[in-house]
Amino acid sequence: xxxxxxxxxxxxxxxxxxxxxxxxxxxxxxxxxxxxxxxxxxxxxxxxxxxxxxxxxxxxxxxxxxxxxxxxxxxxxxxxxxxxxxxxxxxxxxxxxxxxxxxxxxxxxxxxxxxxx
Numbered sequence: 597x598x599x600x601x602x603x604x605x606x607x608x609x610x611x612x613x614x615x616x617x618x619x620x621x622x623x624x625x626x627x628x629x630x631x632x633x634x635x636x637x638x639x640x641x642x643x644x645x646x647x648x649x650x651x652x653x654x655x656x657x658x659x660x661x662x663x664x665x666x667x668x669x670x671x672x673x674x675x676x677x678x679x680x681x682x683x684x685x686x687x688x689x690x691x692x693x694x695x696x697x698x699x700x701x702x703x704x705x706x707x708x709x710x711x712x713x
Contacts, residue, residue, distance in 0.1 A: 601663040602697045603673050607643060607681065608656035609689040617683070619652045622709055626688065628663070629680035630672050636685065640664045644705045649712070653688070661691065662702045 612618050620626070622645045627638040641663035645651055663669060672679075673693050681689035 599665060600702070601665050601670055601673060602702045603661050603663075604694045604697050605659055605661050606656060606692045606694060607645070607651065607659045607661075607689060608692075609651055609653045609681075610687065612653035617653065617688075619650045621650045622648070622659075623706075627682040627684065628661075628691070629682050630669070631680075633680070633687070638682070639666065639669060644702065644709065646705070649709065658694065660697055660702045660705055 609620065620643070623642060625640060625642050628641045629635055629638055631637065641661050644660045644662075646658045646660065648657060651657055663673070673696070675693050675695055677693045679691050680687055681691055
């Protein structure tokens with residue numbers, strides 16, 4: 597299980613749309629699109645916010661993101677790299693890689709958030 601690709605990233609969500617979701621809870625697994633708007637090859641990754649349990653649309657914060665590895669993904673997860681965060685094919689936000697992290701840091705964050713009231 598420690599073969600996940602784990603990074604520290606800044607996550608920015610677009611403003612809410614009428615009738616749509618208003619926030620993401622920590623632990624969400626949206627579609628991660630490393631390509632352009634017409635790409636439909638998505639990566640699987642869980643987002644854990646560092647200083648909160650949820651992130652409202654229209655806001656941004658730092659997070660640890662843990663991806664299931666695939667060939668070529670690690671090469672794309674370099675500091676400054678941006679990617680599209682999508683709900684199915686609809687753009688809902690953007691991620692920016694800040695740095696690499698260890699999977700142990702991700703697991704510690706998960707444990708701390710699960711222990712919080």
